[in-house]
Amino acid sequence: MDKQALFQKFVTFTSSVHQITNDMTKDVQAEDVTPLQYKILEYLAVCEPVTISSISDCLHMSLPNTSRELRKLIEKQLCEKAPDPEDRRKQYIRLTARGQVMMQAAFQQIQSQFWQRLASASDDELDEIERALDVLQKKVFY
Template sequence: MDPKTQEAYFQQFLTFITSVHEVTYDLTKDIKPDDITPVQYSILEYIAVSQPVTLSQISECKHISMPNTSRELKKLTEKNLCEKFDVAEDRRKQFIRLSEAGQAMMNEAFQRIGSRFLSRLSDTSPEELEEINRALQLLQSKVFYQE
């Protein structure tokens, strides 16, 4: 691929990423319960999608220092929204997962987000839905995969 084409693809990707952030904001605004902070909600959302996770995974993915991540997890544990448990193979390692209350809260949040998402697709034909599905699968496997 020539440099000009590479640059055009990259610019299109930047525009796409910006749109993803804007749509994410629209889909998730007013979803967070009032008794948790945006950072805490973000951590819960990550745990919900990736559980079980480690403290360092949360810290790295959410770009929060380890001490701040630990402090926020302590607050979430005190609110009974997540819990730590030991790894059988390595007693020094702990995983974090949502508690029953945390899972219920995130299920409700994801249902509301899902309704907003489906509302955006209400005028989409079955053929377009299939095309969107293929595009998302391709993006996931080629761009957003984890190494």
């Protein structure tokens, strides 16, 4: 096995993931939120509850910028802070019911685009894609 070639395929793949993510989310109608705020909400929808520092790390944002954007999202009633029951100094961020509804609608739009892209895939190909995603999740994106 050519490990360098495998790594280059991985680099190409991750670049493509970023591009397709951008393409599939750029037209998502998500209330009155900026693209950066949408990324925060999307992260919360998949990983909540999370800390401010984990949002900052994942999205490569400074802590002050993360806090400022979260304050705006809290004002829009799309997310909220919740204290850790074991450590009251620690704050978790989670979607509100309104934020959950908004992200469900956004994911439905993305799902529609996903199935449009895979419209010509056979059942065998869909099974193969599912297995590939499982392997990537287990071995690379854990």
